[in-house]
Structure formats: C-alpha cells, structure tokens
Amino acid sequence: MGYKQGDFTMKQGVLGRRRFSAGLAIAALSGTGMARAQTDGPIVLGQSAPFSGPAAQLGVQFHAGARLHFDAVNAQGGIGRRPVELLTLDDGYEPDRCVANTRKFIEQDVLALFGYVGTPTSLAALPLFTQARVPFFAPFTGAEGLRQPFNRLIFHVRASYHAETALIVRQLTNLGLHRIAVFHQDDAYGKAGLDGVTRALATQNLQPHATGTVPRNSVDVAGAVDKLVAAQPEAIVQVCTYAASAAFVRAARKAGYGGTFYNLSFVGTQALADALGPDGAGVVVSQVMPSPYQTKRQIVREFQEAIRRGGNKVQPNYSSMEGYVAARVFTEGLREAGGRATREALVSGLEALGNTTVGGFAVNFGANSHAGSRFVELSMLTGDGRVKT
Numbered sequence: 001m002g003y004k005q006g007d008f009t010m011k012q013g014v015l016g017r018r019r020f021s022a023g024l025a026i027a028a029l030s031g032t033g034m035a036r037a038q039t040d041g042p043i044v045l046g047q048s049a050p051f052s053g054p055a056a057q058l059g060v061q062f063h064a065g066a067r068l069h070f071d072a073v074n075a076q077g078g079i080g081r082r083p084v085e086l087l088t089l090d091d092g093y094e095p096d097r098c099v100a101n102t103r104k105f106i107e108q109d110v111l112a113l114f115g116y117v118g119t120p121t122s123l124a125a126l127p128l129f130t131q132a133r134v135p136f137f138a139p140f141t142g143a144e145g146l147r148q149p150f151n152r153l154i155f156h157v158r159a160s161y162h163a164e165t166a167l168i169v170r171q172l173t174n175l176g177l178h179r180i181a182v183f184h185q186d187d188a189y190g191k192a193g194l195d196g197v198t199r200a201l202a203t204q205n206l207q208p209h210a211t212g213t214v215p216r217n218s219v220d221v222a223g224a225v226d227k228l229v230a231a232q233p234e235a236i237v238q239v240c241t242y243a244a245s246a247a248f249v250r251a252a253r254k255a256g257y258g259g260t261f262y263n264l265s266f267v268g269t270q271a272l273a274d275a276l277g278p279d280g281a282g283v284v285v286s287q288v289m290p291s292p293y294q295t296k297r298q299i300v301r302e303f304q305e306a307i308r309r310g311g312n313k314v315q316p317n318y319s320s321m322e323g324y325v326a327a328r329v330f331t332e333g334l335r336e337a338g339g340r341a342t343r344e345a346l347v348s349g350l351e352a353l354g355n356t357t358v359g360g361f362a363v364n365f366g367a368n369s370h371a372g373s374r375f376v377e378l379s380m381l382t383g384d385g386r387v388k389t
Contacts, residue, residue, distance in 0.1 A: 063086070065303075136155070156370060298359045325359075328359065332353060
C-alpha cells in the first residue's frame, strides 16, 4: 500500500492548532458538545483502526479508500473551502487501545469518529462517544450491539451481520446442506456472527452443528480444527479475520475436511485471498459492498476512476471500496448540513439524506433509522487471487 508507520499517527501541528480546553471538555461531557462547531481550519475526523498486527490490512485498506475521496474533495477546495482531515491512531484491533485512542480524539475535539474497524473495539468506544456526544460514522462492523438500541450518534453504511448470516444460511440450506458449524473469534465479533448464524438456522428449525473458537489476533486454530473436523459438518461459517481464517482453512483441509467454507465480509476478502493463494479456491465470502472489480455499477466506475486520478496508489478491493463509499456518504451529509461543521448539523444533515443513492449505491437514513444499507451478496475466491460474484 505504500504506507509507513508514521502515516498512522496524529499530526502534531494539527493538534497544536486544536487544543482542547478544560472548559470545552466539561461542556462536552455535560451534553453541549453537539452544538459546538469547528469554526476555522480543517474539518477534523478521527479514526481508530488496526494499522499493525494480524488484522492490519483491514485498517490500511479502509483508510486508503476513504482518503482517496477526501483527498479529491480537498483538491477541489474542501467543504465550504475547508479541507477534511482524517486523523488516525493504531489500535491493533485491541479494545483497550481503542478506548485510549477515542479519549484522545474526544480531547482534541474532532467533529466525528469515522471508520472504526471491528466489533470489540467499536463497542469499547461506545460509552465514550455517547457521553461526549460525538457522531460515530461508518464503523467497519455489522454487529447488532451498535444498531440496537437505536443511538442517534451512530450511522451505518454497511448491512448488518444478521443480513449476511441470513444470506449464507439461506444459500447453504437451499443447497441441501444442514450440518452447518461455526468457527468464530472468542470475542464480541465472534459472538455477533455466531448469534446471526444461530438466528438464521432457527428459522429452518436447525442449530449450529458444532462450534469452535480462536482468540482475537491469534492463529492458534489447532483445537478448533480438531473439534470441528471430528464433527463432520457439511459447511463451516467462519467469523474471524483473514489470518485466522486462512490458518483454519489450511489446517482443516490438511486434516481431511472436504466441506465448504463461508466467511463474513469483515474477514477482509483481498487479504484472505492473498493469505490463502491457491488454497483459497472455492472459499465463499459474503459482501456488503458491490464488487470493486465489476464496472457495470456506477459507484465502481467512479471508484476506479478516483484510483486512476489518485495515481493508482490504492488497491481496488472490498475494504478500500467500503472506505471510499463511507467517505462519499459522509461528504454528502456535510454538504446537506450546508457545510456547517457542528456535530448537530452533521447528524441532521446525514438524516436529511433520506432515501438516496451515492454513485448508484442505495443509502437510506432518517430520524429513526441510521442503518444506511441492506446490500448483501455472495462472492467466491478463485485460487488465483481473484474474487468472483
């Protein structure tokens, strides 16, 4: 991707210009933060995501796609002649680090939190941004814990894990497969995916055939492989990131497993394809974004053109596509707000988008619903680095 570690740190010059006084800190926590404006200088957003460790490609790729659009907006004068600046901090996909990063962003008075990556990290940040009344836009997770109960500060640009798992289970049962196991991370993300599969199976009077777990940020899959291969499922739904998924697929096949593997979108499709190489042939991944490789869709043509205009520095894949779409929708919300950089104006502007399309991609926000998209489809790895839909 061409990134250096230093790219993912706060720029001290910006922070120096945006000192957060004790009085403003008290105001944010007392409930007046939504009305406060970034009145001059850049419109500043904060993103906590993994830029190191075994889930790093999720953060790197999402960020690259978002920056692609924000850089293009800034080249045209920004929003109301103010550039959009996306500050980043590395959390390594660990909740405690995400909490620390979120506190820093709140102290620096960012307009919104943007593109957080992961369920456990986003849930850890939830009480902080809710208390400080900072909008939380386009988290890279489909967990219900960020959707129910409704939180006016949270806006989703992707479909839920329940929608993904419902499609996977429907596909498998339509194929006549009923012994469906789940291999999942032993954390909030894994539980969200397991709950989705369990719920979808229940509609077919079924339940998970077997389950196995892996710790977050680990590829210690041996115990899960032994357990699940012995149970002889016809298919295994994987709820983990690309490193653990790839390790599990390889080990399970080596142990003689001949069934099919299904993954949720959060796995990181391109990173999984790269990790598996030829062993990826036939592995299925559900997607919440249109294929970034098929130019029949307007949003994809615009994405690829943005990559070209940006010097072909961004790899087109599902994660960078999601970052790009998130930045596009966010920008439309800011414009709907009339360029007023207050948190309340941003929330109202996003809600005012209503039922619309961004490059042909359907988004629907309103005062009582911030679940912007219900788009879900299935894709398959080919074994030569490509992804078919």
